[in-house]
Each structure stands twice: as C-alpha cells, then as structure tokens.
Amino acid sequence: MKNFLHIKDIPTKDLKKIISDAKKRKLKRKKLNTLDIDKDIPLKGKILLQMFEKSSLRTRLSFYLAIKQLGGGSLTLRPEELHLGIGGESIEDTSKILSTYGNAFMLRTDSDKKLNEFKKYSKIPIINGLSPSSHPTQVLSDIFTIQEIKNKSVSKLKLCWIGDASNNMMNSLIEASLKFTISLNIACPKDYQPNKALISLIKKRNGKINIFHKKELAVKNCDVVMTDKIISLNDKGNKKKKLNSFKNFKVDLKTMSLAKKDAIFLHCLPRGGEVTDEVFLSKQSKVWQQALNRVYVQKSILLYCFDKLR
Ligand code: CP
Numbered sequence: 001m002k003n004f005l006h007i008k009d010i011p012t013k014d015l016k017k018i019i020s021d022a023k024k025r026k027l028k029r030k031k032l033n034t035l036d037i038d039k040d041i042p043l044k045g046k047i048l049l050q051m052f053e054k055s056s057l058r059t060r061l062s063f064y065l066a067i068k069q070l071g072g073g074s075l076t077l078r079p080e081e082l083h084l085g086i087g088g089e090s091i092e093d094t095s096k097i098l099s100t101y102g103n104a105f106m107l108r109t110d111s112d113k114k115l116n117e118f119k120k121y122s123k124i125p126i127i128n129g130l131s132p133s134s135h136p137t138q139v140l141s142d143i144f145t146i147q148e149i150k151n152k153s154v155s156k157l158k159l160c161w162i163g164d165a166s167n168n169m170m171n172s173l174i175e176a177s178l179k180f181t182i183s184l185n186i187a188c189p190k191d192y193q194p195n196k197a198l199i200s201l202i203k204k205r206n207g208k209i210n211i212f213h214k215k216e217l218a219v220k221n222c223d224v225v226m227t228d229k230i231i232s233l234n235d236k237g238n239k240k241k242k243l244n245s246f247k248n249f250k251v252d253l254k255t256m257s258l259a260k261k262d263a264i265f266l267h268c269l270p271r272g273g274e275v276t277d278e279v280f281l282s283k284q285s286k287v288w289q290q291a292l293n294r295v296y297v298q299k300s301i302l303l304y305c306f307d308k309l310r
Pocket residue numbers: 055056057058059060130138268269270
C-alpha cells in the first residue's frame with residue numbers, strides 16, 4: 001500500500017505512471033455512463049472513507065465517482081458526527097478504527113500535523129485531499145489536463161502562476177515542477193512568495209522556476225496561465241489586507257494577451273476576484289475540463305495507493 005500525501009514524496013516515475021494510466025482509463029470510458037464500472041473492476045469490494053474538515057465540491061464528488069467507477073464504494077464521514085475532537089477520541093484510536101473498517105482514507109484537513117498523525121497510526125493508504133501546505137491530487141490532475149490539451153509533455157511547456165505563491169496549490173505545483181522539470185514563472189506580491197524551504201529546494205535542484213513581482217513580466221510567452229483564490233480555506237490572517245496586496249495580480253484579458261496566442265487558462269476553483277469573468281468564461285479557459293479530469297486522475301491515484309497500477 002502507498003500513501004498520497006505530498007507530490008515531493010512520490011517518485012517521478014510513479015507520478016508519470018499515474019498520469020499515463022489515467023489517460024488510458026479515460027479513453028476506455030468513452031461509451032460508458034457516469035456510474036458504469038470499468039471493465040476490469042480493479043477495486044471490487046473496496047471502500048474509501050472520506051472526511052472533510054473544510055468545504056469541498058470537486059474533491060468530494062470526484063473521489064466518490066473515482067472509487068465507484070473502479071468497482072468500489074465510499075462513505076463520507078462528517079467530523080462533527082465522530083467522537084474525534086469534541087468527544088475526546090484520539091486521532092490514534094480513530095485512525096486504527098478507520099483502518100479496521102475501511103480500505104483507504106481520504107482526508108481534507110485544516111492541519112498538516114493531523115494528517116501526519118493519522119498517517120502514523122493508519123494501516124490503510126491515506127490521501128491528502130487538501131491541507132494547509134499541499135493540494136497534491138489537484139496539481140497532478142492539472143498536469144494531466146495540460147498535457148491532454150497541449151498534447152505535449154509538460155516539460156516542453158512554459159507555465160505561469162499569477163497570485164498567492166505561499167499557498168497549498170503553489171507548494172504542490174513547485175514540487176511538481178521539480179519532478180516533471182517544468183519551466184514555471186511565478187508572479188506574486190513580495191509578501192506572498194513561495195516559502196523559504198521551497199526556494200532553497202528550487203536552487204538546490206536547479207529548478208526552471210523564476211519569481212517575478214509583475215504579472216506582465218511573468219506571463220510573457222507562456223503556454224498556460226494559472227491562478228487560485230487569494231483567500232484560501234485555511235487562511236487566518238487579515239483578509240482585507242491580503243486582498244489589497246493582490247490588486248495588481250488579477251488575470252484579465254490584457255494579461256492573457258501577453259501569453260502565447262494559444263495559451264490556456266486554468267483555475268482549480270472555487271474562484272474569487274483574482275480572474276475576470278471575461279477570462280474565466282473565455283474559449284481559452286479550460287476550467288470545466290480541468291475539474292472533470294479530477295475523476296480520472298483520482299482513479300489512478302487510488303490504484304497507485306492500492307498497488308494496482310498497470
Ligand atoms: N479544487 C478543489 O479542490 O475544489 P473543492 O474545494 O470544491 O474540492
């Protein structure tokens with residue numbers, strides 16, 4: 001069994017295998033309905049337990065469909081209905097019980113410490129469905145989407161991230177950029193740069209990652225423009241102040257016009273004021289395809305965790 005907690009911990013060859021498996025499985029489902037099960041029924045009889053300490057639409061639905069299409073089932077636990085926290089049951093006992101009843105556990109949490117604690121006592125695979133430091137399933141799926149649309153290895157493309165460079169999406173995207181040797185330009189305010197540990201990792205690995213404080217410089221000649229909500233689920237600081245710092249980092253039509261002519265726009269959703277409607281709803285925006293692809297990539301992540309990747 002394997003966990004899927006952070007991109008940096010997963011060997012590059014396995015990340016690539018997940019993506020190629022997702023591509024094959026997606027192709028094979030062309031004539032199937034949403035709830036039809038893949039012919040090989042690889043996770044027959046398996047149950048995925050999911051728990052969300054923070055809101056979720058896409059991660060919740062995509063994992064539900066992913067395990068279902070692989071022949072298994074899922075149960076979503078509501079943290080306030082468990083004994084965990086309020087009832088005084090420890091993470092250790094909860095994790096051991098989840099391992100007794102379930103076959104895999106997907107957790108969206110407000111604490112990386114909690115994620116590690118669950119992992120420590122778990123005997124079943126744990127998947128990080130977003131934590132303050134990481135959103136690995138989303139970022140791997142985004143790489144899948146980019147390669148699907150561009151029909152090229154992501155290592156041959158130039159990506160641009162405009163926005164908060166200190167959040168979970170950015171951390172996972174930087175980790176992925178190092179794994180897939182992606183050329184990545186980041187445009188962010190000075191107070192919201194990638195964290196120091198990541199900056200030194202970029203230097204150590206000679207990563208093709210450049211940081212700018214003007215979006216116009218970062219976006220030039222890029223193939224993909226990405227952004228994310230300025231205020232993240234786990235943000236605890238002064239929101240008004242943060243929003244104000246990003247006023248020059250909005251993705252609008254003028255910004256997109258500086259990227260390559262055939263550049264695409266991606267956003268993991270939900271969105272806030274970081275992108276204009278004109279861009280978000282434009283032909284260049286591939287956000288709906290991006291959201292749906294979570295199902296396909298999640299399936300291959302599950303197979304990886306169960307040691308069932310072909
Ligand atoms: N992109 C994403 O993770 O969406 P949800 O928060 O709705 O799951």
